[in-house]
Amino acid sequence: MLVAEDLSLERGGRQLFTGLSFAVRPQQVILVEGANGAGKTSLIRILAGLSRYGFEGRVARHGPMLYLGHHSAVKALLTPRENLAWHVSGESQYTDDEIEAALSRVGLHGYEDVLSHTLSAGQHRRVNLARLYLSRSPLWLLDEPFTAIDVSGVAELQSLFAAHVKQGGAVVLTSHQALNIDHQVSRLDLSAGVLP
Structure with missing residues (x-):
């Protein structure tokens, strides 16, 4: 690899x-x-x-590979759903169902459509980590x-x-x-x- x-x-x-x-x-x-x-x-x-x-x-x-850095790659003015809808690596585009399932897996069910600037640092990190559940790399x-x-x-x-x-x-x-x-x-x- x-x-x-x-x-x-x-x-x-x-x-x-x-x-x-x-x-x-x-x-x-x-x-x-x-x-x-x-x-x-x-x-x-x-x-x-x-x-x-x-x-x-x-x-x-x-x-292909997936890179997640030390800092969360979460845009504050986007919702968690919007942040995950397209990954900067260009790896893939994901369906709403896939995104909701990934956010649920990281404990963010119910937070899919709130602006990310209202989330805690830990929740920002979880949005970023949800990419692992979506990744096909x-x-x-x-x-x-x-x-x-x-x-x-x-x-x-x-x-x-x-x-x-x-x-x-x-x-x-x-x-x-x-x-x-x-x-x-x-x-x-x-x-x-x-x-x-």
């Missing part, structure tokens, strides 16, 4: 990681680990093709998906990740929370620069 070869990144005169090579295969969960400032978000953005300069190495992606690149999500929401997401990889998908994510999913998790430690 994705191959990274000899990735190196320097920021502000400090080497964040160097010589990083790994492959993402179907049915794989990779947790990117490292201290704050280690380059986890930068790596996810590089893998997603959002950072074209400032790093060395090569990334080859095979097939096999590869998910997720930066801190559990931010501002309560315990039950975290458990629901982890179940979704497990189901996605069991169906042949793959997930690469950053998180400061431990993963507790019914699937083996590979850890990519940026401080070590290896994927066991």
Whole structure:
């Protein structure tokens, strides 16, 4: 699904990681680990093709992917339904029934048609995460998906990740929370620069 070869990144005169090579295969969960400032978000953005300069190495992606960044990509003047009706990745357009089902899965039933600026930070995050229930992409690149999500929401997401990889998908994510999913998790430690 994705191959990274000899990735190196320097920021502000400090080497964040160097010589990083790994492959993402179907049915794989990779947790990117490292201290704050280690380059986890930068790596996810590089893998997603959002950072074209400032790093060395090569990334080859095979097939579609879904990227969800650390910040919610929710437009405040649109409703959750409108935010999900069209995804900026151009992945797909979704039916009203699909959108309502996705919003219901993330606990936003009844909020489909309110303006998003009236929602809490956690609800904004849930609107963004509803994209996972709509996605048909096999590869998910997720930066801190559990931010501002309560315990039950975290458990629901982890179940979704497990189901996605069991169906042949793959997930690469950053998180400061431990993963507790019914699937083996590979850890990519940026401080070590290896994927066991």
